[in-house]
Amino acid sequence: MNAIHDLQAVPRDVPAALLDALSARFGERFSQSVAVREHHGKDESPYATMPPDAVVFPESTEEVSAVAALCNAHRVPLIAYGAGSSLEGNFLAIHGGVVVDLSRMDRIVAVHPDDLTVTVQAGVTRKRLNEEIRDTGLFFPIDPGADASLGGMCATRASGTNAVRYGTMRENVVNLTVVAADGSIVRTARRARKSSAGYDLTRLYVGSEGTLGIITEATLRLYPQPEAVSAAVCAFATVDDAVRSVIQIIQLGVPVARVELMDANAVKAVNLYSKLGLRESPMLLFEFHGSPAGVKEQAELVQEITAEHGGQDFAWADKPEDRSRLWAARHNAYFSGLQLRPGCKASSTDVCVPISRLADCIGETTADLAHVSFPTIIVGHVGDGNFHVQMLLDPDSVAEYEEAEAFNRRIVERALAMDGTCTGEHGVGLHKMQFMAQEHGDEGVAVMRQLKRALDPNNILNPGKIVAWDA
């Protein structure tokens, strides 16, 4: 099965009565223009554009609730749109319907610095949040490559480079406001740091990609900006040497804040794109957070471990501007990769394995890459056992897409055989549905289907994603 090419959009009927009602209520904030629809039917995946029938720009949870109630009454698909940066076809309107673009819900609702929490509307992006709260001395660590919306990051259970120290969205959402399929408004939890008061509704919606409810607000955990921060890069002769260093660092419990892998191609890409002069060999990027003494202690230990694995050119980036440049380059790796092959489209793998299997998984993958016909880069949140192969594909070549899909299936099967997952942080969307039964068993998928049918009995919420409606 070729998930990219076999997929056909099958729009459902959208009654004029619904469109009229939305138009009447939202006026200029309702659009059926081709440009707006196409913009909202396209993400960063290689899938073709699949536009919705209409786009609404709500400004409050109550407005989202009103749209949901209307869509539910008319049995019309309802899809949430954040920053549009997802990678797996997560929000494409394969059955048409109505998109709610949450970008106008961009208010920081409440900062509670004393409790280390902030409440935001879903459309606030991660970078803006950190700019707005900088003066509190706190920060929000989760950082996927793109400047994603925080609602979208909740919906895909995003993570990024800091997850090795601070966890993913799973660990950093205190509560959510969610609009259910029928328009009812659910607040998933109180603002206490822990609770055992019944089912964990927060975690039910985190990672549900808009298929169980639409997240309109989130309360997130914040952390004190570390007293001291230090960053470093270290080059290795082989990817294997780099990965074995990381495994040892994690097993020793060194509380590194970031530890990122780039293969030689990735370094070449970021050198080109971000005008860095890094040595073009496999490389680890580190960041350490803590007290000055604690950072020094961590860094010395890490330097020792990398030296044992042949690490060379351990170079510090202690000045804030050097650190910023380094991490901006890492965050831009995805876009840098695209520049290696002008006009290409990227497809990215996202497996994550237990750390003890990471060297094997990357090693077998590297061997496999010797046989593929398109350029690739490898970047990875290796402290979590997660890495990406970004495949740079000719958008006009069916053969390359098919080769990429076959490669992706092999890497997923390899990761699953190592008790890993098909997706560490990008979500399922359309592209990973083919692996759900293999990963979760028929029994696990059956439970997911029961959840979907219970919370969205008319199958209006981002239909056709995560699990198929019918067994």
Add this chain to the structure above:
Amino acid sequence: MNAIHDLQAVPRDVPAALLDALSARFGERFSQSVAVREHHGKDESPYATMPPDAVVFPESTEEVSAVAALCNAHRVPLIAYGAGSSLEGNFLAIHGGVVVDLSRMDRIVAVHPDDLTVTVQAGVTRKRLNEEIRDTGLFFPIDPGADASLGGMCATRASGTNAVRYGTMRENVVNLTVVAADGSIVRTARRARKSSAGYDLTRLYVGSEGTLGIITEATLRLYPQPEAVSAAVCAFATVDDAVRSVIQIIQLGVPVARVELMDANAVKAVNLYSKLGLRESPMLLFEFHGSPAGVKEQAELVQEITAEHGGQDFAWADKPEDRSRLWAARHNAYFSGLQLRPGCKASSTDVCVPISRLADCIGETTADLAHVSFPTIIVGHVGDGNFHVQMLLDPDSVAEYEEAEAFNRRIVERALAMDGTCTGEHGVGLHKMQFMAQEHGDEGVAVMRQLKRALDPNNILNPGKIVAWDA
């Protein structure tokens, strides 16, 4: 409504065919004796004994699956029993039925020291786990007062004294094996450290108290035993001074491993029970984990902060045996309290509030306590905003129970008004059901009910707990 006294057990009919089938299959591991039934119908709450009709002692997930399939076919309640240490009537057989006692499922299935994970059967207790893995250099930090079973700890989303640093069961379960209502066996996730592959089935079952499925195995996160450990106690003139110290410590992001409050009565109780000579005034107990330098740095900072709040007699317990005695005393606080009033039964509150409101919450509670007629002690996982008032009640006095229930309602309402929760770690069971709508709203409870009905359509799994079947 008086939750303790108004409650009537309403047994369902248990067909002889089911009992015969279980007896035939399990032989000596099936019992209907009064003693065994009563033992399994009683927890540490003040509720009267509510025995099941029969108890089975399975030894494998497949055996639990067989029991579930039978109970489901006969529409008979099925309840999991771990160590029997729950506090809220969590497993009492209010509708009779079959209990599966998981204590024979006590095998450590696999230790993966390189991945910092362990897989255990549900009946393994937390203390035994730590004894068995000690030589790996790793430990499992979650420590409720009792030596609970790890399956039970998953089921109630337990925490304890280390949660301020290591999180609760929510953060420390990698995956679960769960027997669903129809007997199907679900593995909730792979062993990778993170995943965004669909709905978070692990967190769905963590905290579900046996009402959505029966947890038979769990893979848990382990941590390297800290290189250095240091513990200390510090006395204060008032509870308020102690709490304000804690708030400042948390807000500064000091990574304390433990910070526990005892009021003067609690210190008196542990002095009596554990033969300690602690000064009988409000007290904080600390533990610090890290490198020798890191521990020293944390301890100095904490000592400064407590001094600013009038902390006195800051005393170190650096020798392992002194530390063990101190923490054993803290863990025995519950049983120590019982000794303050021989023959009493305890009822414990469990609110948890945002840390900024903790001083207010404890202050108002202390003022309220001046008017109650029974003895109490206060202990608290104050770094999380969580504390317990243990009320020592005359088991023959309806008046005292009613007074205790009224006090509990007041403290819960106070915590909810502060955006806190009715239960930080004990779970809902029977006793907190009365607060679920107030805490989660009708919409939140409706979602929980939808989940229950979807995953347990015949209402056989620990029926009558967490949310009522009918709206």
